[in-house]
Amino acid sequence: MRLYSRVRLLLVLLSLAAALGLPLLTYAPNRLLTGQGIALLDLLQGGSGLRWLVLLPVLPLLLAPWWRPAVLRERLVYLAALWLGAALWWLAGSEATLRAGGEDALARVSFGGGFWLLQLLLLLQLAEALQVLAGGLPRRVLLLLLAQLPLLWLLLSGRLDSLSLLREYHNNQDAFDDALLRHLQLVLFSVLPALLLGGALGVWAYRSARFARLLFPVLNVLQTIPSIALFGLLIGPLAWLGRQLPGLGIAGVGLAPALLALSLYALLPVVRGTLAGLQQVPPAVREAARGMGMTPWQIMLQVETPLALPVFLSGLRITAVQAVGLAAVAALIGAGGFGAIMFQGLSASALDQVLLGVLPVLLLALLVDVAFRLLIARLKGADDHA
Amino acid sequence: MKPARLPAALWLSSGLLLALLYLLPHSAGLFAWLFPEVERPLYTQDSFANLVLAHLLLVLASSLIAVLGGVAAGLLASRPAGREFRPLLDSVLAISQALPPVAVLAIAAPLIGFGEWPALIALVLYGLLPVTQGTLAGLASVPDSVLEVARGLGMGRWRILWQVELPLAAPVLLAGVRTSVVINIGTAAIASTVGARTLGLPIIVGLSGFNTAYVLQGALLVALLAIVADQCFDWLAHRLSPHVGVEH
Amino acid sequence: MTMLELKAVNKFFNGWQAVADVDLQVAAGELAVLIGTSGSGKSTTLKMINRLIEPDSGSIRLAGEDIRSQPPEVLRRRIGYAIQSVGLFPHWTVEQNIAAVPSLLKWPKARIRERVVELLELLHLPAAQYLSRYPHQLSGGQQQRVGVARALAADPEVLLMDEPFGALDPVTRGTLQQELLRIQALSGKTIVLVTHDIDEALLLGQRIVLMDKGRVVQQGSAQDFLLHPASDFVRDFVGQSDVGVRLLGLDTVASRMRPLQPVSGEPIAASATLREALSAFVARRVSSLPVIDAQGQPAGVLHFADLLPVAA
Structure with missing residues (x-):
């Protein structure tokens, strides 16, 4: 047998280690106790023979490293990884129903380290297969989303409802919805002002090198100050301002300082992206536009803006993804959002509550990232190089 | 090599940090005047110097591991023998790029337990990303012509790596390390929410106890620490690349 | 070897x-x-x-x-x-x-x-x-x-x-x-x-x-x-x-020049190629050029007709 793919072999070995060495699920008599691990093998022996059947697609994944590279191999790997990912969710859901079913059961079944590691490794298997199966970024994203459909069905059909994470969600549904709304507000209303101001500053910095030399050290220092420190530093001055100007809703903690700090953070990548975008417009193009009699405004709108847009959007992508994560920290100064759920969970040492706060942040960040990548790829009109 | 003169900004920021460390324990009066509503205006549960040391230790340890691991991963994926792992590494990097540092921290804590360990592991994991990216980008920035001639002159593979590739990749690689360290200084502060003893402690204690004075004291120190570290890297970057200097 | x-x-x-x-x-x-x-x-x-x-x-x-x-x-x-x-x-x-x-x-x-x-x-x-x-x-x-x-x-x-x-x-x-x-x-x-x-x-x-x-x-x-x-x-x-x-470019003035005869005008170096000499003839509109050696001393004269190789 010849080894064709060391990458696949590494993924398979890691998966085996995760499946056999780490608990797939944890079981605890109630919410606040630390759970005891349940290994994959125990799980398989526990239920009906159906559970073994479900894991049958493991075979192509195990054999893939020694399989001659071909489109068929990648298709089978894609299907197997998709199937196994969903099967793990189903296993977890059914085990939870078995051990902690019923409306008022106190017992909790949560995910163990093995579960997340296996899901990540399966995702990487998918990504590897998509290298071959899908050419452009849009197709790759589509196929990745398609692979999540089984999970969506499991969720909607209620088969996962007994899992601790879902319980946590049902118990905190209102808080969760509020957090979602607030998190989106935090991101949107910090990125938008930064977009306008940063764009203007970027254009100015492009026009005047002297201004750029003044601007960038300031922005750099702002970006260097850790988020938690910036939030902290703004409390005092804003509280003072709130006392001087009552009635404007300014306060040291809450939404106002969070939005201010997040906007300040968003500035640097936006300015940098604007400047870099304008700088990479070839001088020859600008000269040609001038030569054919375009006014400065026409050059700006018809030549410079479209040519600078992809680079500008790359800057904005970093800004937006960064804002999603930083908004979680803003919960420390009472700005709400998913960070609030997360920090509450941390202080109560309730892992599932932490996850309820963290997972949406991760998903949101990934979604924003992918959305911008798609947009940029579309603008460039070429195949992606991501 | 240029003379080892420290730039003014580094002098200023590190001087400020030291002055603050010295003066803070004696500034109860000042904070009492600034925050009259606060009962105990000076954080005294722990000495600030100790907190700075603990903070630095956590960041240094995690950064050291992250640098070793990140450079190794970047090197491996850029050698002919490891090239097939490059797409995998790119996928991992693309996913983890969207991970907020605070999320890594929050997941690590309940899994590993509270205290310094989850903080260290989260900092290492998050620190790996910029270093790996910096290594890959730095190595990719070495011109092909230089590599071709290095081979043509009869340099061996290791010699090319040590004497040509790594020195030329160093500025970009260092930029990755810089990002990693600066982010980790901030994340280490947040790590006090999972029980690590760092400069974030006065901030967290202050926030939960409505003691704005504590918050300000911790925030000032963390901010200055990050700025000093950033300036150090700035200075290092200038010293490291005499061949792109602007003199003459 | x-x-x-x-x-x-x-x-x-x-x-x-x-x-x-x-x-x-x-x-x-x-x-x-x-x-x-x-x-x-x-x-x-x-x-x-x-x-x-x-x-x-x-x-x-x-x-x-x-x-x-x-x-x-x-x-x-x-x-x-x-x-x-x-x-x-x-x-x-x-x-x-x-x-x-x-x-x-x-x-x-x-x-x-x-x-x-x-x-x-x-x-x-x-x-x-x-x-x-x-x-x-x-x-x-x-x-x-x-x-x-x-x-x-x-x-x-x-x-x-x-x-x-x-x-x-x-x-x-x-x-x-x-x-x-x-x-x-x-x-x-x-x-x-x-x-x-x-x-x-x-x-x-x-x-x-x-x-x-x-x-x-x-x-x-x-x-x-x-x-x-x-x-x-x-x-x-x-x-x-x-x-x-291009053929002219392969030979030097020295290989075709004649022994010293007094000719007026701007001289050309003996080491120049015949191609350069041709250019000089046309540009200066002359039919003969004085030739000097590396030391700048008069060495001979080149006539336009000398550009043609002697029939073999």
């Missing part, structure tokens, strides 16, 4: 034949030029000589020895190598760059320094001024001088040059071409140079090897190429309509 010998050398890239059955001999002290369009296999052929590319079949011998008989690094240290984009190490000074191969060969420090200074003087770069400069502080021409000095540093048996002057402006290129000829006359090095510029090939090549689609189409002297092109392809490549002018 044959310094380099390629026999039935083949190279495929993904099934596409880059070099096909190439046979080539370069004598010691000879300057051979490989010429062809891009994709003709000339660079691949060159890089197989120092094993940057390994041939799929055939044999290559350096000074009678199969090049595969020693590790590639050891072989390469015996062969100088200069390329179009120069590839100076940007983080090393001029001195460190030139000293690269002698250091690899562990020469004593004093000998390396001596050699570096000697080479800088040979290439008209005052050592005191240039030793400690970095490549980014040099002009393109100066960089290529350092590149050539680096290739020559360890006194290699053969010098390989891949379009070394391709990226330079015409004036700098001309100067460096002359210097290469001077260095070659001085040191007697065996040189293999790749170019796509027919004028450079005619000027430099003692032996010109024209390649097309991986095969050698014709090899010989400049005269052979101009007077006896082997095929229409060669004729086109050499530039049919300019053959006469």
Whole structure:
């Protein structure tokens, strides 16, 4: 047998280690106790023979490293990884129903380290297969989303409802919805002002090198100050301002300082992206536009803006993804959002509550990232190089 | 090599940090005047110097591991023998790029337990990303012509790596390390929410106890620490690349 | 003595034949030029000589020895190598760059320094001024001088040059071409140079090897190429309509001038080519030119009719 793919072999070995060495699920008599691990093998022996059947697609994944590279191999790997990912969710859901079913059961079944590691490794298997199966970024994203459909069905059909994470969600549904709304507000209303101001500053910095030399050290220092420190530093001055100007809703903690700090953070990548975008417009193009009699405004709108847009959007992508994560920290100064759920969970040492706060942040960040990548790829009109 | 003169900004920021460390324990009066509503205006549960040391230790340890691991991963994926792992590494990097540092921290804590360990592991994991990216980008920035001639002159593979590739990749690689360290200084502060003893402690204690004075004291120190570290890297970057200097 | 010998050398890239059955001999002290369009296999052929590319079949011998008989690094240290984009190490000074191969060969420090200074003087770069400069502080021409000095540093048996002057402006290129000829006359090095510029090939090549689609189409002297092109392809490549002018470029004024006769007018150097003389006749609208020697003394006279070779 010849080894064709060391990458696949590494993924398979890691998966085996995760499946056999780490608990797939944890079981605890109630919410606040630390759970005891349940290994994959125990799980398989526990239920009906159906559970073994479900894991049958493991075979192509195990054999893939020694399989001659071909489109068929990648298709089978894609299907197997998709199937196994969903099967793990189903296993977890059914085990939870078995051990902690019923409306008022106190017992909790949560995910163990093995579960997340296996899901990540399966995702990487998918990504590897998509290298071959899908050419452009849009197709790759589509196929990745398609692979999540089984999970969506499991969720909607209620088969996962007994899992601790879902319980946590049902118990905190209102808080969760509020957090979602607030998190989106935090991101949107910090990125938008930064977009306008940063764009203007970027254009100015492009026009005047002297201004750029003044601007960038300031922005750099702002970006260097850790988020938690910036939030902290703004409390005092804003509280003072709130006392001087009552009635404007300014306060040291809450939404106002969070939005201010997040906007300040968003500035640097936006300015940098604007400047870099304008700088990479070839001088020859600008000269040609001038030569054919375009006014400065026409050059700006018809030549410079479209040519600078992809680079500008790359800057904005970093800004937006960064804002999603930083908004979680803003919960420390009472700005709400998913960070609030997360920090509450941390202080109560309730892992599932932490996850309820963290997972949406991760998903949101990934979604924003992918959305911008798609947009940029579309603008460039070429195949992606991501 | 240029003379080892420290730039003014580094002098200023590190001087400020030291002055603050010295003066803070004696500034109860000042904070009492600034925050009259606060009962105990000076954080005294722990000495600030100790907190700075603990903070630095956590960041240094995690950064050291992250640098070793990140450079190794970047090197491996850029050698002919490891090239097939490059797409995998790119996928991992693309996913983890969207991970907020605070999320890594929050997941690590309940899994590993509270205290310094989850903080260290989260900092290492998050620190790996910029270093790996910096290594890959730095190595990719070495011109092909230089590599071709290095081979043509009869340099061996290791010699090319040590004497040509790594020195030329160093500025970009260092930029990755810089990002990693600066982010980790901030994340280490947040790590006090999972029980690590760092400069974030006065901030967290202050926030939960409505003691704005504590918050300000911790925030000032963390901010200055990050700025000093950033300036150090700035200075290092200038010293490291005499061949792109602007003199003459 | 044959310094380099390629026999039935083949190279495929993904099934596409880059070099096909190439046979080539370069004598010691000879300057051979490989010429062809891009994709003709000339660079691949060159890089197989120092094993940057390994041939799929055939044999290559350096000074009678199969090049595969020693590790590639050891072989390469015996062969100088200069390329179009120069590839100076940007983080090393001029001195460190030139000293690269002698250091690899562990020469004593004093000998390396001596050699570096000697080479800088040979290439008209005052050592005191240039030793400690970095490549980014040099002009393109100066960089290529350092590149050539680096290739020559360890006194290699053969010098390989891949379009070394391709990226330079015409004036700098001309100067460096002359210097290469001077260095070659001085040191007697065996040189293999790749170019796509027919004028450079005619000027430099003692032996010109024209390649097309991986095969050698014709090899010989400049005269052979101009007077006896082997095929229409060669004729086109050499530039049919300019053959006469290019032939004039191969001879010097000294070879056709007559003994001293007093002629007035601006003189031409005896070392100038007949091509330059033709240009002077037309530009100055004269039918005879006074000739001076290297010392500036009157040496003879050249008449317009002298441009035509005496019927054989």
